[in-house]
Amino acid sequence: MRTLVLWDIDLTLVDYSGIGRRWYTEALTAVVGVPLKHLPSFPGRTERSLAREFLTAHGLEHSDEQVERFFAALTALAEQDRPALPALGRALTGAPEILAELATRENVVQSLVTGNLPVLASYKLEAFDLHHHIDFEIGGYGSLSEHRHELVAAAIAQSSAKHGEFDSVVVVGDTPHDVAAGLHHGTTTVGVATGRFTAEQLVESGAHVTLADLSDTPAVAQALLASGTR
Template identity: 85%
Template structure:
């Protein structure tokens, strides 16, 4: 049975708490020259959704051109911070082990459904050497849409085009947004309570499986693979 596993990044595989706020605050100053007045909720959101809200909240039109300028500013900030990322965050317990375990299975392909821009996704994982087992070409990224379910659809379409049909698709994340996006496409959804939502909250959002964390590699592998 061939399985496509689609990972969220922030607070599922890695924790860069506080970095996103600083990047967005600096990007806002770069693009429109104003200080941060209000911080929207980040968990489960896409970069396109956040950029539009940051601009609108501070009184600016969120045109596609301005959103792309926001993306360019975020990318430049990530480039500047890239050497320091290993000290600005941490890999979550079990992340490296489960990625390696699944990579060793012949019928498993791993990619991403993440609110991050593609380059930021790569940098965040590479900082802890977690990028080797991920196929970045077929991921769903936050530059695509304000709606997370569009990212899941894009990832599945690209994965199918590259690797042919899959018998099972599994979406893993730490927020109800991740769960809802997976359910929208009929995937198996796994909620991991390593972020701001509890096991109970993730179960109530509809997750087929809930985990406290990724630390027990055999248990996580059983949860992800049919």
């Protein structure tokens, strides 16, 4: 059976807590020169959704052009911080091992559904050498839409176009937003309680499988691949 595994990044594979606040604050100053008054809630959100809320909350135009300017500022900040990212965050326990393990399975393709911009996604994983086993070309990224389920749709369509049809699709993330996006398209959803939400909250949101973390590689691999046969 061929399986597509779509990973969330922040607080699922890596933890860069605090960096989003700093990048958004500095991007706001760079784009429009005003101080921070409001910071949106980040978990499970897409970059396009966050940018629109952020700009609106500061009384600023949130047209596509302005949002793209904001994205450019975020990208510049990530480029600036790229050499220091290993010291600014950490890979979550078990993340390197499970990515490497799934990469040994000929019938598994790994990509992303993440609220991050594509370049931020690449840098965040590259910092901890997690990028080798991910097909970035077919991911669903936060620049695409304010709605996370549209990121899942994009990732599935691009994955199928490149690799052929899959028997199962598994969406993995740490928030109810990740779960809801997967459920919207009938995928198997796996909640990982390594972020701001408890295992109980992820179960309540509809996750088919809930994991405390990614530390037990064989058990996680079995859960991800067996869950696709539900």
